[in-house]
Each structure stands twice: as structure tokens, then as C-alpha cells.
Amino acid sequence: MKYAIAVFLGAVSYGILSTIVVKAYGQGYQLGEVVGSQLLVGFALSWLLALFTKMHSARKRNAVPHSAGGNSAAGATMRPGLTWKQRLLLMSAGMPTALTGLLYYQSLRYIPNSLAIILLFQFTWMGVLMHALRNRKRPSNLMLVTLAVLFGGTLLAAGILDQGLSHFDALGVVLGLLAAVSYSLFVLFSGKAVPAAEPAYRSAWMITGGLILVFILFPPVFLFNGLIWGHLLLFGLLLGLFGAFIPPVLFAAGVPHIGEGMAAILGASELPVAVMLSAIVLHERVSTLQWVGVVLVLLGVALPELVKRRPRTRAKGYVHSRRA
Template sequence: MNKFRYAFMVLLGGAMYGTMSSFVKQSYAKGYHAAEIAFYQAFIAALLLGGYSLFTLSGTDYRKMTSKSGGFLLLAGGCIGLTNFLYYQSVSYISASLAIVILMQFTWISMLLEWLFFRKKPGAVECITVAFILAGTVLAGELTHANVFSVSWKGIVLALATSFTYALYIVANSRMGKEVKWQMKSTVIMLGSSSLIFLVNLRTIVAGNYLNQEFLLWAIFLAVAGTTIPTALFSVGIPKIGAGTSAILMTVEFPVAVLCAYVVLGEALNIVQIIGIAIMLVAITAMNYVKLRVTNRVIPFS
């Protein structure tokens, strides 16, 4: 049942990520932008995780971090940093619901990357599940011909780039730093994330005049709920269950994001979208049920 626990961690982390687009879009109404929000969110998360590491890890734990594993984890952090920054930019051009629909393409992209670079061919259960998930995203996102050509193409391109960097992060996280304690692993990932966001947006972040109590409250909330806790959950869970299954479980981010956009932002939610969300949730549940039956109560996620 340990595998189930790790799967639940990934599922919970994905659900927490799903709430972020709505709250970030709310912060835009306060005059803030993707660059400063994404940077301070990652930077504060790095400080929180680093502080926790100092109190919970020993010298032996720190010595397990080699220069090679540390470098790869920094790169993984750069991927998730770009993911957050590009995603936050995309929701300034398109609806939070459509942005998350496009982001969901990370499901098959991560499986494709695993297959291309590590020869890990997805099984029949995973392929069928992805097919149902993609069908569900089309319904839930109402991706009709008229809708697609009436929205901002800049927002769509940004969201597509997000799905690719997210897939890279999942694959990298599943393969790197397995010998490193999750506290240290999460800290290094967030250092990589905040560093790359800072470098990409150096002029905007340095020249900005936005640091006040309200902004810091927004940044701390997003850092804790949208970065610190999910990153820790992913750092523990993803290496245990693998990139392919993690990508499928993390699609829970989509229905959560759509429902949160409906509740927080007042975005439309109709019966077709609800059916699409239901298809996705049933597909995820069925995949895990089949694996549970096949292995007689042991879930072989990798």
C-alpha cells in the first residue's frame, strides 16, 4: 500500500496546483504581473523548504547531494519555474479553463519523452487512459472550431510551451536525485526555479515598484499552497511511481482548475464541461482499479 500513498501525494499535489491559475488571475486585478508573482512564489518556497531542511537533515544527508545530481535538480527546477511563469502569462491572454485544457497535453508528452529517451513504452492501460483524458479535455474545454479561432493565439502558444516544460519537469523529477532526501531535493528544485525566472525577467523584477504588504501576502499564499507543499509532495511521490503514471494522476489538476475558475472567477461551466471532467476522473480511477486487480492489491506504478 506504500505505492498507493505515493500516488495520493502526487494526486494531492496536482489538485493544489490546479487552484493556482484562478488565484493568480485574481492577483492580476491588483496590478501584479506574471514575472514578479512567479519569481517571489518560487523564491519564498525555496526559503521555506531550505529552512525546514536545516532543522530536519543531518550532515550525512547533505553529503548525498553530488554536483551531478544537484545540477540536474537545478535544471528540473528551471523547468518547473518556466512552467509557472509561462502558465501565468497564458492566463492573462486566455481563460483559466482553456489554459489548463492545453496544459493537459503534458500527459502524453511526458509518456512520449520517457519512450524516446528511456525506452519505457507505455502499457495498454496507460494509452487507453490518456485517450479518455484527451477526449475529456476536448469536452471540458469546449474546443469547437469557432472557440479555438476566437481566442488569443499568443495565449495558446504560451500554454502549449507550458505543457512541454511541465512534461520535462515530470520526467526529470522521476529520474534524478532519488538518493537525496525530499527536503533537500525540493529546496534545490525551487532554487533552480526562482533563479531561472529571475534571469529571464531580470529587468522587470529589479525595476518593478510592487513590493508592499498586500503583494507579500499574495506571494506567501501562492508560495505555500501552490509551490512549497506540491513540490514536496512531487519530490517524494514521483520517483516512487514513475513519470508516466505521475503524468496521468496529475491530470486531476484540470478538473480542479475548471471548478476553481467557476467558483472563484465566475467562468462558465455547463453540462458538456461537467461530462468531460467526469470522463477524466473515471479514467484515472479505472486505471488505478485495473492495476490494483491485476497485481492483487499491489499497485506497480513503475
């Protein structure tokens, strides 16, 4: 249960971000300042965690000879250091997540927060499509049904049916969909980048790559003109904490224990949290039809895992009845 709660809280943290970004825009801050301050805070926190992990591992290695009587056990648990090729690979894998933030946060300038998060959630079917194209394999019937549910839920949740397409800014919609494409690429490739490395170091090097990309696109002038010492520091702390630090740590702790399928279900809690905050904090109008769409999107995310678990439940019931 504690691992499931960890993944749930990580997803909730992601759901908070867009509301904070809209508030930052309301204070007059620009895209590069918002994303740059977020990644800078995330960079500092991630490397502090990596340093703590290194010191903790060193203490454990030093304690083993006294308790176990030798260095063989310690040497067996030590992970090899990263080469510069591996570090560059991790930094490259981290760049799409920074690009996702830039596209997603920029879309919030043109479309409501509730619509932006729904567009970002299109990474669910985009990831399936990319996987099918990459492996040259047709998606299963279950996956096609899931995609249909997701698509129908998106039409309702986005408010397209009750408000019409003319109500939305085309540029904002395109940016939101591009953010979903970028996030799909991140999900597709990040898991394959040096998977044997310590999670704390993987996260630190990946966010380093994202920070470098953002600082190239948007030079960090805010570090030198005194802007960072205003409200921007507060927004950067909140975004860095809830976006670049807490979720990766909680996901790294919880996902290996509950599985990727259940993690996807719990991770979908990001969507209702973002929509709820849009209605409560930003006072955006969210109709009943849109809430129905949100529920359908959540059902679409959960459907494959629920169907996959059904035979197991029946099999367990059959075994119990046979034993009785």
C-alpha cells in the first residue's frame, strides 16, 4: 500500500504544476524564467539526493567488513561508475522532458489549464502508436478499444462537443499536442537509457541535460538581473519541488513494487487533480460533460490493467474453490 500511495502522490504533484505556472504568468514572468527556475531548483535537489545516496552507500560499504567480516559482499552490491558516454546518453534522454515542459507551459498562455492537461494526456495513445510503428506490430483489439475510449473521453473532457472548436486557440491546441508527442518520446526512450545505473544518478544527469537545453534556448538572464530573488524564486521552488524532484523520487520508489500497469492507473490521478485545481483555484468553467470525459479518460488508462487482472482473479477463485 505504501508504494501505491507513493506513486499516487507523485502523480498528484504533477497535477499541481499547471496551476502554479498560470499563477506565475499572472505575476508577469516569462516562459524561460518559469521553466529555467524550475529546472534549476530540480537540478540542485537532484544532485543533493545523488550526493546523499553516494555518502549512504559509502557508509554501508565501510560497515560491511565489521559486520560481515569481509569486503566481498560490499563489492558485490557496488554499481560501476558511469562513463561520460553514459552520462551524455542520460542527458540526451532528459532533454525531451524539458521540451515537454516548454511546450506544455507555453500552451497555457493560449488555452485553459483544464484543456492543456487533457491534450498532454494524449501521450497515452501516442505512445501505443509509436510502439506499434517501432515494432511493426498491430495493436491488440483491447488496445484499440482502449484508444477509442480515450479518444471519446478526450472529446468530452476538452469541451469540444459543448463549446465547439472555434472556442479554442489553434496555436495553444497545437502546442499542447506537441507536448504530448515530446512526452511520448521521453517515455519511449528514457527507460532504455542506462537502466542499470543508480536511480538517483539517472535522475540527476537527466535533469542536467534538460537544464542545459533550456538555458541554451533561454539564456538565464534572471540569475544576474536580480529577478530570481523576487517571487520567481518561490515559483521555482514550488515547480522544482513538485515537478522535477518529488515525482521522480516517488516513482522510482513505488513503480518497481507495484508494476508499470498499476503505476499507469495511479499516475492518471494527475488529470483530475489538474482539472479540479483549474476549477477551484483558477475559476475555470468545467461542465458536467467535461467531468464525464475526465472519468472516461481515466477508465481508458485503467482498462488494459483491469482486463489483464481479471483472469488472475478468476484463476485464484478457482484454486481456492478446488482446495475447499
